[in-house]
Amino acid sequence: xxxxxxxxxxxxxxxxxxxxxxxxxxxxxxxxxxxxxxxxxxxxxxxxxxxxxxxxxxxxxxxxxxxxxxxxxxxxxxxxxxxxxxxxxxxxxxxxxxxxxxxxxxxxxxxxxxxxxxxxxxxxxxxxxxxxxxxxxxxxxxxxxxxxxxxxxxxxxxxxxxxxxxxxxxxxxxxxxxxxxxxxxxxxxxxxxxxxxxxxxxxxxxxxxxxxxxxxxxxxxxxxxxxxxxxxxxxxxxxxxxxxxxxxxxxxxxxxxxxxxxxxxxxxxxxxxxxxxxxxxxxxxxxxxxx
Amino acid sequence: xxxxxxxxxxxxxxxxxxxxxxxxxxxxxxxxxxxxxxxxxxxxxxxxxxxxxxxxxxxxxxxxxxxxxxxxxxxxxxxxxxxxxxxxxxxxxxxxxxxxxxxxxxxxxxxxxxxxxxxxxxxxxxxxxxxxxxxxxxxxxxxxxxxxxxxxxxxxxxxxxxxxxxxxxxxxxxxxxxxxxxxxxxxxxxxxxxxxxxxxxxxxxxxxxxxxxxxxxxxxxxxxxxxxxxxxxxxxxxxxxxxxxxxxxxxxxxxxxxxxxxxxxxxxxxxxxxxxxxxxxx
Ligand SMILES: Nc1ncnc2c1ncn2[C@@H]1O[C@H](COP(=O)(O)OP(=O)(O)OP(=O)(O)O)[C@@H](O)[C@H]1O
Ligand SMILES: [Mg+2]
Numbered sequence: 001x002x003x004x005x006x007x008x009x010x011x012x013x014x015x016x017x018x019x020x021x022x023x024x025x026x027x028x029x030x031x032x033x034x035x036x037x038x039x040x041x042x043x044x045x046x047x048x049x050x051x052x053x054x055x056x057x058x059x060x061x062x063x064x065x066x067x068x069x070x071x072x073x074x075x076x077x078x079x080x081x082x083x084x085x086x087x088x089x090x091x092x093x094x095x096x097x098x099x100x101x102x103x104x105x106x107x108x109x110x111x112x113x114x115x116x117x118x119x120x121x122x123x124x125x126x127x128x129x130x131x132x133x134x135x136x137x138x139x140x141x142x143x144x145x146x147x148x149x150x151x152x153x154x155x156x157x158x159x160x161x162x163x164x165x166x167x168x169x170x171x172x173x174x175x176x177x178x179x180x181x182x183x184x185x186x187x188x189x190x191x192x193x194x195x196x197x198x199x200x201x202x203x204x205x206x207x208x209x210x211x212x213x214x215x216x217x218x219x220x221x222x223x224x225x226x227x228x229x230x231x232x233x234x235x236x237x238x239x240x241x242x243x244x245x246x247x248x249x250x251x252x253x254x255x256x257x258x259x260x261x262x263x264x265x266x267x268x269x270x271x272x273x274x275x276x277x278x279x280x281x282x283x284x285x286x287x288x289x290x291x
Numbered sequence: 292x293x294x295x296x297x298x299x300x301x302x303x304x305x306x307x308x309x310x311x312x313x314x315x316x317x318x319x320x321x322x323x324x325x326x327x328x329x330x331x332x333x334x335x336x337x338x339x340x341x342x343x344x345x346x347x348x349x350x351x352x353x354x355x356x357x358x359x360x361x362x363x364x365x366x367x368x369x370x371x372x373x374x375x376x377x378x379x380x381x382x383x384x385x386x387x388x389x390x391x392x393x394x395x396x397x398x399x400x401x402x403x404x405x406x407x408x409x410x411x412x413x414x415x416x417x418x419x420x421x422x423x424x425x426x427x428x429x430x431x432x433x434x435x436x437x438x439x440x441x442x443x444x445x446x447x448x449x450x451x452x453x454x455x456x457x458x459x460x461x462x463x464x465x466x467x468x469x470x471x472x473x474x475x476x477x478x479x480x481x482x483x484x485x486x487x488x489x490x491x492x493x494x495x496x497x498x499x500x501x502x503x504x505x506x507x508x509x510x511x512x513x514x515x516x517x518x519x520x521x522x523x524x525x526x527x528x529x530x531x532x533x534x535x536x537x538x539x540x541x542x543x544x545x546x547x548x549x550x551x552x553x554x555x556x557x558x559x560x561x562x563x564x565x566x567x568x569x570x571x572x573x
Contacts (some may be wrong), residue, residue, distance in 0.1 A: 096464055124468025135458040139480040149466035152476045197462070204466065 042108075044069035044208060044238045045090065050083050050104035052094055059085045061262040062104070067208070072234045074249035074270065075242045077259030080284065082131070083242040086259065087210045090240065091127035092120035108208070125149065128206030132213045134193035136185030136200070142177050145185040145196055149204045163203060170233055171199035172225045191222030198226070202233065209233070211241040215248065227252050246286055250274050258282045300326035329548050336546025346512050352539075358514050359528035363498060363554075366508060366524055368431070369433025369532070370497055374440040375490055382448020382486075383465070383474060389449070399450075405413045412438050413503035421507055429515060429522040429572070432508025439503055440493040447489025451482040484565060491562030495555050501526035525551045 043066035052060035059082045067073050075083050088094040089102050092113060103191060105112045108261070113123045136145050146164050150157050157163055157191060164181065168174040173195040185196055194214055201209060211230070213225040230252045243249050249256050257267040258281075266273060266282045277283040340355050347354030381401075385394055416435040421427050455478045463473035479486070509521035510531055525547055532544035 003467050049337040091465065093461065093465060096461065121467050123467075124465055131458060131461065131465075133458060135456075135462040137459065137462065137481070139477075139483070148463075148469075152463075152466075152468055152472060198461075200466065241458055 007067070030094050043067060044109070046105075046107040046110075047090070048105040048107070050086070050089055050106065051102070052082070052089050053101040054085075054097065055099045059091065061261050063259075063262075063264045065257055065264055065267050067238060067240055068255060069238055070235060071254040072230060072239045072241060072252055074253035074256045075240065075259060076244070076246060076249050076256060076285070077265075078101060079244070081259045082262040083259055084212050087129075087212055087242055088239055090208070090210055091124050091129055093124070093129060095120070117237070125153070125204050126206060127203035127208045129197050130194070130201055130206055130209065130211045130214050132216055134190055134197050134217065136188070136193050136196050138184060140185055141182045142185050142196060143181040146199050146203050148200060167199040167202040168196075168231060170202055171195045173199060191218045191225075194218060194222070195226065195229075198229065203262035206237060208238040208240065211239065213242050213244060216244065246274070258285060260285070325459060326552065329545065329552055332542075332545035333547075333549025337543050337549065341543075341546055342550075345514070346543075354543070356523075356525065356528050356543070357551065358511065359523040359525045359547065360550065362508070362511070362515060362523040363525045365429055365518075365522060366432045366436055366504070367494060367498060368438035369518070370440055371490075371494065373434060374437030374444060374493070377437070377445025378441050378493075379448050379479075379486060379489075381445040383452060383479070385445065385449040386452040387470075387474060398446075401442040401445045405436075405446070408502070409439055409500050410502035410505075413506050416503065417506040423428055424519060427507055427509030427519065427521050429508060429518040432504050432522060432524065433505040433518075436497040436500065437501040439500060440490075440497050443493040443496070444486075447492075448482070448486050451485035451489070452478055454485070455481045487565050488562045491558055491565060495558035495562070497557050498558060499551060500524060500529050505530070525554075 045067040047066070048064050050060055050063045051058060077083050077088065085094060090106060092102075094100050094102055102114065104114070106114060108123070108127065111118070113120075127150060128168060137148060140148060143164055144151070146167055147160055150163075165174060165178075168177060173192060176192060177183075177196075180187075185193065188196060194217065196210075198214070215226050218226065227248065230241065233239070234252075241249075241253065253270045255267065256273045257271045258273065258277075258279075260266045260281055266277060266279050268278070273282065274286060277286060319346065338355075340353060342355060342360065343357040344353065344355035345358055346356065382398070385398055389398060403472040412435055416431055416438065420434055424431065452474075459477055459481055460473055461479040464470065468476070468532050504524055504527050508524055508527065511521040511523045515522035529544050529547045529551065532547065534538040535541075
């Protein structure tokens with residue numbers, strides 16, 4: 001029988017399928033952090049007993065966890081376990097769906113974003129989101145897409161061209177689009193569109209970026225570019241990423257949370273979770289025995 | 292066995308297809324003959340002067356429908372200024388917030404209104420506007436046409452906005468835009484080409500309407516001086532000419548009808564072009 005640890009090693013060996021080793025987003029060793037760091041890194045967001053419903057169906061059943069500042073937190077779990085629902089609760093997007101309900105507390109810098117007087121619109125500009133399917137605005141050019149979050153909200157942008165270049169550069173898209181900034185956002189390929197959406201979210205300089213399976217529609221090259229950018233922007237902003245791909249979680253994240261049927265089963269340092277999972281369910285899932 | 296079934300299917304296919312073709316011909320032939328007839332009868336009366344001159348009294352030769360053409364466009368302008376914003380915003384309301392009782396009532400009214408004979412709208416505006424203003428006017432006519440356009444605009448807007456994918460709205464919301472701004476800046480533009488088509492079709496329909504204008508805009512042999520005065524329009528002018536006993540006026544009516552048909556045709560075609568150019572844009 002293969003242990004979870006062996007499994008993890010096997011997986012990380014084959015992690016960069018189609019991507020040469022030296023082009024791998026980054027070296028795993030760089031990312032290893034010692035526990036002294038952990039103690040210092042403060043929680044950017046703290047979730048307390050979060051429950052979420054669609055109508056009568058309870059999808060998230062009381063989850064508590066803390067998202068470390070300027071670190072990448074991955075959320076894994078089988079399809080339908082509520083990963084998307086969970087992160088949509090973190091920027092108050094869940095309640096946008098008719099019949100959707102939330103209870104519990106989500107502290108962003110020690111302020112509960114579900115408190116009555118809090119305006120969800122303000123929260124969403126501080127906590128950005130990238131969706132599973134790329135959704136650029138089809139009626140806007142690439143440039144307008146990038147600036148949409150600011151411009152449409154009436155924010156004066158002192159140097160728009162510089163901002164566009166900066167965030168497209170961060171999203172690893174600048175080189176491909178710098179000559180076609182006036183083309184429609186919908187004219188790009190799927191992977192480019194996804195990076196455009198990331199750039200659009202970054203233009204608002206969010207404190208937290210939520211990414212819901214950002215690579216699920218992408219090929220390995222585009223995926224590795226996005227992983228690279230997660231690695232680099234993960235230094236300036238806090239990232240929560242949902243992924244189906246355990247190698248990806250292992251490659252990009254510092255912490256990993258394993259969800260199952262709407263509950264948080266295990267939450268730990270990524271290395272520990274993948275090498276020495278504390279729960280049988282986690283081990284079964286990461287070794288591919290179910291899910 | 293296989294070939295037999297196959298042959299039978301081919302046969303059925305052939306019969307059904309011929310049937311459809313015949314039915315289509317039945318539908319299309321009258322349509323084209325009307326167009327052709329209007330064309331043949333009207334083309335002789337067309338000249339430059341016909342487009343720019345005022346109608347002449349009976350017995351005098353020449354004269355045109357210049358004032359009626361301008362009048363039609365003035366009426367349409369008023370109708371659009373009133374009807375398009377109200378209709379589009381109404382459609383937005385229905386699609387975004389219209390799942391309650393009130394929304395259902397509005398939707399039902401719009402559907403009923405779409406089927407109401409247009410003369411009723413004329414009578415309605417007559418009682419409400421013309422009686423209080425004292426005489427038929429461009430304003431009253433424009434209002435009547437706008438009411439005529441409303442149901443089409445409301446319902447097409449609603450349907451097209453519903454077609455805009457949720458993912459786009461969510462993209463807007465997730466960027467920290469308030470809902471109304473998402474609707475205005477993201478959802479409406481995304482549905483715009485379709486809405487524009489709906490609006491153009493509504494305009495084209497309103498352009499040819501006579502009944503609502505008879506008592507509201509009235510008839511005027513001269514250039515209309517202001518919006519609170521009677522104003523001529525192509526359909527009413529045609530009605531005047533055609534219902535007169537004079538042969539030369541009948542000729543004029545055909546020519547005016549041809550102009551009307553051509554303008555409606557142009558409106559329809561531009562609605563089509565609008566759709567295709569937007570959807571293939573960039
Ligand atoms: N709009 C909705 N209305 C009702 N139920 C929903 C809705 N969206 C999701 N659900 C239900 O909520 C549960 C969790 O869905 P969610 O999208 O959060 O799963 P997920 O973990 O993100 O799955 P995946 O990995 O496939 O994206 C599912 O059982 C789903 O049926
Ligand atoms: Mg999901």
